[in-house]
Amino acid sequence: MKVTTSKSKNAESFYISKSFINDKGVSTSVNVRKLGTLADLLKKHGPTRDDVMEWARAEARLETQKYKEEKTVNISFNSNKRLQPQQQVFYRGGYLFLQYFYYKLGLDKVCRKIRDKYSFKFDINSILSDLIYSRILEPSSKRSSYKCALDFLEPPSYQLHDVYRSLNVLAKECDLIQSETYKNSHLLGKRNDKILFYDCTNYYFEIEDEDGIKKYGKSKEHRPNPIVQMGMFMDGDSIPLAFSLFPGNANEQTSIKPLEEKILNEFDCQKFIYCSDAGLGSEKIRKYNHMGERAFVVTQSIKKLNAQDRQWALDTKGFKRLSDDKVVDLSEISRDDEAIYYKDAPYTPKDLSQRLIITYSPKYAKYQKTIREKQVDRAKLMLEKGSIKKERRNPNDPARFI
Secondary structure (H helix, E strand, O other): OEEEEEEOOOOEEEEEEEEEEOOOOOEEEEEEEEEEEHHHHHHHHOOOHHHHHHHHHHHHHHHHHHHHHHOOOOOOOOOOOOOOOOOOOOOEOOHHHHHHHHHHOOHHHHHHHHHHHOOOOOOHHHHHHHHHHHHHHOOOOHHHHHHHHOOEOOOOOOOHHHHHHHHHHHHHOHHHHHHHHHHHHOOOOOOOOOEEEEEEEEEEOOOOOOEOOEEOOOOOOOOOOOEEEEEEEEOOOOOEEEEEEEEOOOOHHHHHHHHHHHHHHOOOOOOOEEEEOHHHOOHHHHHHOOOOOOEEEEOOOHHHOOHHHHHHHHOOOOEEEOOOOOEEOHHHOOOOOOOOEEEEEEEOOOOOOEEEEEEEOHHHHHHHHHHHHHHHHHHHHHHHHOOOOOOOOOOOOHHHHO
16 A cells, blocks of 8 residues: 545645556556545644655555455355366466576576577577476476476477477587586575585486497496496585586596586686595595695595505504594494594505595494394395305395305
């Protein structure tokens, strides 16, 4: 509600009016209450016009509060009325929440840069945004994603064939999209990019012959299909930072350096700690992440240590409690202890001087012992049934105890 005035030759009148949008989509207003003329109001709420206006605005606030308290919405429903054929009555509005972050990350501006480089006519910003929304709301194929977008409050203005055409363009500009998204993500909050985790995975394809980077390799599902490998960096808050795709027959250790160079050059992220498992922590990778302002923390297998280091690592003496650095002997702690213990020492297996940190968690040890006991029971059952495997390819096979 707001205060409006109307002047004539003889008087000035004060009203409280309400603005709204009519059924034709046009903004208009209507007078809710007439307060009176200026001459009459000066006698009660004067002595000046400013005093009258202040009183009128206070009355408008009261009318607004009264309207909110008494506001009701009537929705008529007729169960006998038939819907018109081919009429859409269901709309998806959940993407509107995602739309806020999409434009905050500046992806629309990135699409504008891509559009200026090419001569296509489809709306790549609408295609990319709809693909992202449907991927989060209802993950499915590109065709199903397009059908999902048709139910949005803002339906697509493009066709399905435009989606497939845009994929080649988005693939070519993948590095630009990643770097711009990372830079703009700082507008949403501080990124924990001082610790970066790296790991690889792979995806198989239902094809028989190799095609492009789809090559035969070791699939995580152990399937005899061509695969594509993917390496990804994530920050300390487990938010993706950058990724790369490489052939399925390539060594995953070779994927780290090109992707890390892209982070250093294009992302302007120079100081961080590289974290990974033993499979991605070779001596070359460690040396590369020992340069500049970078450091590394990688997993080291105790089985692959030399005899002297292995004996020191498995010795229960010399451990410290993480909470207060109190020196303890692991053989003397209780089974219900849930603290974490560690010990460290200089470690130089080759040329690079490192520090070997051994950690121990009684809680995790109890979990591993439970698994081991179940595997021993399965091994005993094999002996009873006489079904002992001759070939054991799995290192965790219970038959290893026989």
